[in-house]
Amino acid sequence: MTEASEASRSAADARSVATAGRGADESVGDGRDADPAAERVDRWFARRPALALAALLPVGAATPLFPVELGVATFALGTLAVGMAHGAVDHLVPLRAAPGVSLRRSIAVVSVGYAVLGGAVVAAFFAAPVAAFVGFIALTWLHWGQGDVATLAIAGVDHLPTSAERWLALIVRGGLPMGVPLLAHPEEYRLVAEWIVGLFLVDGGAAATAVDPLFAPAVRAGVGVGMAAATLASVGLGYRRVRGGRDAGGWRRDAGELAVLWAWFLLAAPVFAIGVYFALWHALRHVGRLVLVDPAAASAASAGDAVGALARFGRDAAPLTLGGFLVVGAVGVSVPAGVAAPGDLLAVSLVAIAAMTLPHVVVVAWLDRREGVWRPGAGA
Numbered sequence: 451m452t453e454a455s456e457a458s459r460s461a462a463d464a465r466s467v468a469t470a471g472r473g474a475d476e477s478v479g480d481g482r483d484a485d486p487a488a489e490r491v492d493r494w495f496a497r498r499p500a501l502a503l504a505a506l507l508p509v510g511a512a513t514p515l516f517p518v519e520l521g522v523a524t525f526a527l528g529t530l531a532v533g534m535a536h537g538a539v540d541h542l543v544p545l546r547a548a549p550g551v552s553l554r555r556s557i558a559v560v561s562v563g564y565a566v567l568g569g570a571v572v573a574a575f576f577a578a579p580v581a582a583f584v585g586f587i588a589l590t591w592l593h594w595g596q597g598d599v600a601t602l603a604i605a606g607v608d609h610l611p612t613s614a615e616r617w618l619a620l621i622v623r624g625g626l627p628m629g630v631p632l633l634a635h636p637e638e639y640r641l642v643a644e645w646i647v648g649l650f651l652v653d654g655g656a657a658a659t660a661v662d663p664l665f666a667p668a669v670r671a672g673v674g675v676g677m678a679a680a681t682l683a684s685v686g687l688g689y690r691r692v693r694g695g696r697d698a699g700g701w702r703r704d705a706g707e708l709a710v711l712w713a714w715f716l717l718a719a720p721v722f723a724i725g726v727y728f729a730l731w732h733a734l735r736h737v738g739r740l741v742l743v744d745p746a747a748a749s750a751a752s753a754g755d756a757v758g759a760l761a762r763f764g765r766d767a768a769p770l771t772l773g774g775f776l777v778v779g780a781v782g783v784s785v786p787a788g789v790a791a792p793g794d795l796l797a798v799s800l801v802a803i804a805a806m807t808l809p810h811v812v813v814v815a816w817l818d819r820r821e822g823v824w825r826p827g828a829g830a
Contacts, residue, residue: 495738510718521721528729536733538770595624607700
């Protein structure tokens with residue numbers, strides 16, 4: 451129980467950082483008053499990767515000229531490098547983020563959740579592949595928005611002081627990687643949908659017919675208009691908060707990141723764009739968040755030891771990262787249509803990721819609740 455007690459103390463420190471700047475009279479915004487660990491984690495795992503993605507915009511703009519296999523290879527490398535690992539410490543999150551949770555209970559509860567929820571997702575793909583694909587898109591939309599709002603909260607931005615404003619930010623942040631490629635590059639988006647649905651339909655032509663309604667012009671137009679309106683509303687409401695006295699630094703960062711994400715997903719080919727975003731943006735931000743709830747990793751971050759913080763995370767994530775790839779293999783040998791091409795490998799990986807995403811979202815939602823992400827000023 452010593453580790454549990456130490457983890458709880460560290461988690462309390464991390465939660466106080468995560469909720470800093472949320473109240474009407476607080477203004478951390480730029481992170482200058484934040485805990486050293488939180489400030490460094492934000493710089494290492496969020497701000498610098500965002501600048502890197504901005505620098506990659508010319509590369510992304512060229513990717514529609516290349517075969518989709520380039521995107522498949524990029525996605526595979528990103529998944530190998532950090533994508534799969536970012537959720538592989540979920541079994542330790544309850545231990546480190548809540549008082550009184552033992553290691554045995556933490557592992558048991560999360561393991562059962564992964565088995566039950568992950569199994570249900572795979573079963574859904576066998577039973578209704580198109581509906582399961584749509585559900586996976588919606589779940590990823592939710593989760594990637596969830597991750598970005600938590601990152602903004604940890605950074606101490608204060609232009610999103612209400613739950614409603616944070617939910618709007620979630621819709622925008624999660625919708626950019628999921629919705630904008632549908633608007634800008636529907637052919638490749640559709641190809642991926644056909645690959646995934648086709649794994650579960652023996653008739654090779656049935657997948658194209660099954661996904662037709664998802665790519666109707668009205669659907670694409672609705673997504674495009676909705677995303678543009680939500681972005682303008684979120685940025686506009688934030689600016690109104692700044693005019694009312696909120697810190698402008700966090701709002702400028704929010705608006706700048708939104709501009710980078712809009713440009714990235716409008717310009718880059720979808721599979722390539724998602725592969726880079728998954729590894730460089732979403733996964734790294736979550737890794738940083740987990741560093742803050744781990745006593746040893748947070749201590750290393752406070753001391754400016756990025757290698758030590760990452761080494762601690764890598765040690766904890768290694769066993770279940772391997773387990774994630776075993777899940778990919780299990781899905782690959784079980785799909786009715788078999789795996790015969792690079793597109794099939796990508797599709798199998800995405801189905802396996804879908805199976806792991808649902809329980810991962812539940813764990814992250816629990817952590818959000820502990821840290822008061824959706825109840826500004828009311829952290830645990």
